Amino acid sequence: MAMQFEQGYIEIKNATQNNLKHVSLKVPKYQTTVFVGLSGSGKSSLVFDTIAAASRRELNETFPSFTQQYLPKFGQPHVQDIEHLPVAIVIAQQRLGKNARSTLATYTGIYSLMRLLFSRIGKPFIGYSDSFSFNLPQGMCPSCQGLGYVDDIDESKLIDPEKSLNEGAITFVSFGPDTWRWRRYATSGLFDDDKPIKDYTAKEYDLLMHAPQQKLAHPGEGFPRTALYEGVVPRIRRSVIGKKEAEHHREAIAEIVTRKPCPVCHGTRLKPEVLTVHINGVNIADVSAMDLNHVLRFLQGITEPLATDVVRELSTKIQSLVDIGLGYLTLDRGTSSLSGGEAQRIKIAKYLTSALVDMVYILDEPSVGLHPHDIQLIRQALTKLKDKGNTILVVEHNPAMISFADYVVEMGPLAGQGGGQITFTGTYQDLLASDTLTGDWLRQAHHWGPERQPTGQLELRHVTQNNLQDVDVDVPLGVMTVISGVAGSGKSSLVTALKAKLTGDYIDLAQAPVGINIRSTPATYLGILDGIRKLFSDANDRVGTSLFSYNGKGACPRCKGKGVTITNMAFMDPVVQTCERCHGKRYSEEALQYHYQGKTIAEVLQLSVTAAAKFFVATPKIAAQLANMDKVGLGYLTLAQPLTTLSGGELQRLKLAVELGKQGTVYLLDEPTAGLHLKDTARLMTLFNSLVAAGNSLIIIEHNLAVISQADWLIDVGPDAGRYGGHIQYSGTPRESVEVAQSRTGVALRAWINEN
Structure with missing residues (x-):
């Protein structure tokens, strides 16, 4: 039963952070508000850089200055005032740390309780809970120091x-x-x-x-x-x-x-005597190797009164992970091997068992990496979190996540400088009826794509990679093939096996581009910055090109080309100020004396990709590169935007822009629509269709039903994740999958195609 809370608002007054244009807004408390709009329209600027940053900063300032130096730093957001602001907890899509000693069980606190359980009722008694820790000398295997491997x-x-x-x-x-x-x-x-x-x-x-x-x-x-x-x-x-x-x-x-x-502990990480302690015939390493569903069964079999409290707390923690769809994970799973989506769901489950209320939970695209089946579980979990008396703010593009909102805020009307305004507030039903970008796209009828014939196929036989269960499947070439299935079902393992069979060139866009640092920008990544500098040099009596580099001779002498000056304030936040000398332009006065077609080098680099493509129309080499970026939906980025600020989906599409124009090759993509509005997803589909028409093969891991419906072939892996997955549930055209009850994707497609 949902508790009743007096309705209130988080009130934001005159926010000007990043591209926000004097935004004022009331966000209802104790409800779920979803923020929608084009990529780059200002959603993150409002939700993360203004609301979350203000809350976390105020919270940090309640600690003594000595403690504050060890806390993460949040800059002062550009906003006049925020009233009735709760403590914000940001549940981001970041992967968990790479520590070799960190497992699902240690990260969630489950292992501490499990150690307590074995020290209390395990037979024979060998010592207290520290004896069961592979991270402490009392319990760790002396040969591998508790790492489990050598x-x-x-x-x-x-x-x-x-x-x-x-x-x-x-x-x-x-x-x-x-x-x-x-x-x-x-x-x-x-x-x-x-x-x-x-x-x-x-x-x-x-x-x-x-x-x-x-x-x-x-x-x-x-x-x-x-x-x-x-x-x-x-x-x-x-x-x-x-x-x-x-x-x-x-x-x-x-x-x-x-x-x-490790040859001594056989990967269990523990001393031999620790492994002699059993509860109902299993030791602590056996339990760690179980998936969460099996751990619950193990706990249900424990009847000793001494263990009642520990078993109850363990069951609560584990059940919340199972309820959110993570029952396939084992307790000993290393946190470094968990995906961003899995990490985000683990955090949601952790907060579901928290006694704290009246918080504001802020989520960044919780649908990324999730099959429609998993999204229902996220919706249920967030509803539980709200019903406890919390406020939920979600930045999203997925219609399945937008439809469960109590309140929707659309940012727009365009991206970048053309955005930063509120174009709609109201309920989901109001949004559907509204004359807004998102409303228009949500109302569009769903239909199947063209069915093209493959030009060949790759035969995969007896694949046993990771959790794949001796799989046989044919992957068509010369068309668009989507590999789908719930998170952890074996999709990436299938693509890894496929790569081993590819003999010719292929373009793997599943990995983030390498070599990105704070000075990397779209202009440097596309390799057009040298060309732009040469245009400036030629237009100005051949002044040296190095004068137009903010990493070289043209850098502002005060900020050395960074655009900001940073003053370290010991116990307080470093003060980051726009450079007084160049006003954030990064260039020296000398460099800014020179113009090309009426603009300085700094003004050109602040152009969006779309605007720059028009500006450089007379230089086809530069214009073509920029047009490719526009085609993959990145037209809103400025030429000088640091690539470190881009999401995984944006980086993948940037890499695709560089690789466009190659023919007769295989493109491998992993959720290329992540972070895209419905409008931009449609543009990306147009691009994919043109790649197929040019003789390329596309093999895409994807959950987006709008993409799957347009594919020529669908391979559905499942039925569930981990050891409960690894089978081919369906291989055929998307249209025919709707009749296949055992295909989770087919079931979701049937509901989707009948929506409107």
């Missing part, structure tokens, strides 16, 4: 026995001739530097490869006076693997390191 270094990959030290016998990166690491061996006085390794005695080889760290009694000439000598293998283990440097040499390390389950 890394072996393959020596044969480190050494070329045919070569001498002088010829580069140590083949591992950063140990080549004349490097500082190489000199420790070449100047040690221990070896003949011209003798091939294959001619070393066993003692010499052992000294080169395995010697522990030691001070040399009589080092050779040039050996550093205070340095210690250490064999190649222990040195790589100590100073490369596990250190910051490992990030740079990830591929090289993967070549030489073989990771395998």
